[in-house]
Amino acid sequence: xxxxxxxxxxxxxxxxxxxxxxxxxxxxxxxxxxxxxxxxxxxxxxxxxxxxxxxxxxxxxxxxxxxxxxxxxxxxxxxxxxxxxxxxxxxxxxxxxxxxxxxxxxxxxxxxxxxxxxxxxxxxxxxxxxxxxxxxxxxxxxxxxxxxxxxxx
Amino acid sequence: xxxxxxxxxxxxxxxxxxxxxxxxxxxxxxxxxxxxxxxxxxxxxxxxxxxxxxxxxxxxxxxxxxxxxxxxxxxxxxxxxxxxxxxxxxxxxxxxxxxxxxxxxxxxxxxxxxxxxxxxxxxxxxxxxxxxxxxxxxxxxxxxxxxxxx
Numbered sequence: 001x002x003x004x005x006x007x008x009x010x011x012x013x014x015x016x017x018x019x020x021x022x023x024x025x026x027x028x029x030x031x032x033x034x035x036x037x038x039x040x041x042x043x044x045x046x047x048x049x050x051x052x053x054x055x056x057x058x059x060x061x062x063x064x065x066x067x068x069x070x071x072x073x074x075x076x077x078x079x080x081x082x083x084x085x086x087x088x089x090x091x092x093x094x095x096x097x098x099x100x101x102x103x104x105x106x107x108x109x110x111x112x113x114x115x116x117x118x119x120x121x122x123x124x125x126x127x128x129x130x131x132x133x134x135x136x137x138x139x140x141x142x143x144x145x146x147x148x149x150x151x152x153x
Numbered sequence: 154x155x156x157x158x159x160x161x162x163x164x165x166x167x168x169x170x171x172x173x174x175x176x177x178x179x180x181x182x183x184x185x186x187x188x189x190x191x192x193x194x195x196x197x198x199x200x201x202x203x204x205x206x207x208x209x210x211x212x213x214x215x216x217x218x219x220x221x222x223x224x225x226x227x228x229x230x231x232x233x234x235x236x237x238x239x240x241x242x243x244x245x246x247x248x249x250x251x252x253x254x255x256x257x258x259x260x261x262x263x264x265x266x267x268x269x270x271x272x273x274x275x276x277x278x279x280x281x282x283x284x285x286x287x288x289x290x291x292x293x294x295x296x297x298x299x300x301x302x303x
Contacts, residue, residue, distance in 0.1 A: 002250045004280040011275050012262040078262075081277070102254075102280065109258035113161055113225075114266045128230075129158040 004102055006087040007052070007080045012110035015055070015075040017118050023062065023071040024124060032062030032069070038115070038127045042107050044100075044140075045077075047088070047148045052080040054103060056111035060119075060127060072124055076111035078103075091149040092142045100141045101134060108132065155236060155248055159200065161227040161259040166267050172211060172220045177272055182212035185220075187276045189260070191253050191286055193293045194226070199234040203227050203252055205260040209273060221273060223264035227256040240298040241291060249290045254280055 027036055038060050045053040060072040080103050082088065088096045112129050119126055175181065187209050194202040204226045210217035229252050231237065237245050261278050269275065295301075 002247060003282050005282070007279075009258075009261065009278045009280075012258075012265050013269070013275075014266060106254070106258045106280070109255045110262035112158070113163075113259035113262040116161055117163060117263055117266065126160055128160060131154050131158070133154060 004099065006084060006099055007082045007103065009078065009106065009110075010051075010081045011077065011079040012107075012114070013077055014114050014118065015077055017072065017074040017115075017122070019072055019122060019124065020070060023069045026069065027060070027062050027071045027125065032064060035063040036125075036127070037061065038112075038129060040108050040112065040129065040132070042104055042111075044144045047085075050082045050085050052082065052088075052103060054078050054080070054107035056107050058111055058115045060124065072115075072119070074111075074115055074118065076107075076114055078107035078110045080106075088145065089148060089150045092145045096145050097138060097141055100145065101137055104137055104141065105131065155231065155233070156201070156252070157230045157232075158255070159228045159230045161225060161256070161263075163260075163263045163267070164224040164226075166264065166271065167222045168271070169219050169221070172213075172218050176211050176220045181218070182214070184212045185274070185276065186210045186217060187264075187278060189257055189278075189281055191257060191281070191289065193249070193253070193289050196234070196237060196293075196297055199231045201229040201231065201237070201252060203229070203256040205256050207257075207260050207264045209264075209268070209276065221264075221268065221271070223260060223267070225256070225260035225263055227252075227259050229255075235299075237294065238297050238299040240300055241294045245294055246290060249293065250283060250286065253286050253290070257281060 042056040056076045062069045190206045207223045209221040
């Protein structure tokens, strides 16, 4: 199954976008060589009244050895609405994991798109993005599903 | 991963000069809707490009009238382009569906964000059902099928 009738997407927005100009100048001077890229991290922010908000943090970082320098630090929120809440309230199963993986992936896509636009508007170089490998996102998803699961009858 | 997202580029939002002003004045009905159109453009040197158009409609006496339109082109880079050149395999179909879903999410987010700067309300969206993108995906895979050419 590659369809997702369980939820709709009701919001995608930017929360903050902070630039450290001294680091950005170093990125533009290519001081980090090819060790410049974005880090993307998302977090589930609970589940209430059928609404699932996901907050995503995107940073543009340069690396020198083990030291990380942040040129941009930005946050985004996506909100998903579930018509049938039971699809994710019954704990960890194949379907609930698959659905939350999709929400997680879409939230990161929303964030990346707005990030790219804000970079363009603020003279920050564009960056590509890797998808989070599924096996890395599953653990956080399973934990979250257990937290919000309805008590067993 | 099978591909790397090399970038996503929006075109500026277009407004329907006749209806946008009237919409802001509250001249239309309560209900409004959005619609997507997606197309897989081409696949050169391992880079897949997908374009998506999103339209915002207001309700004028039961007819949908377009108020704003957004367009976005997104690029996906394949290390192994052969993945998409062996016809409609399960793997190829699921990759193309995922890329189309992402391209739509990029388009939706940009349109919502730019739209809210221009006083358009947030509109709910859905992940387009497979059946709506199936033809574009199957046509693409048939066109690029190298096994058949031999």
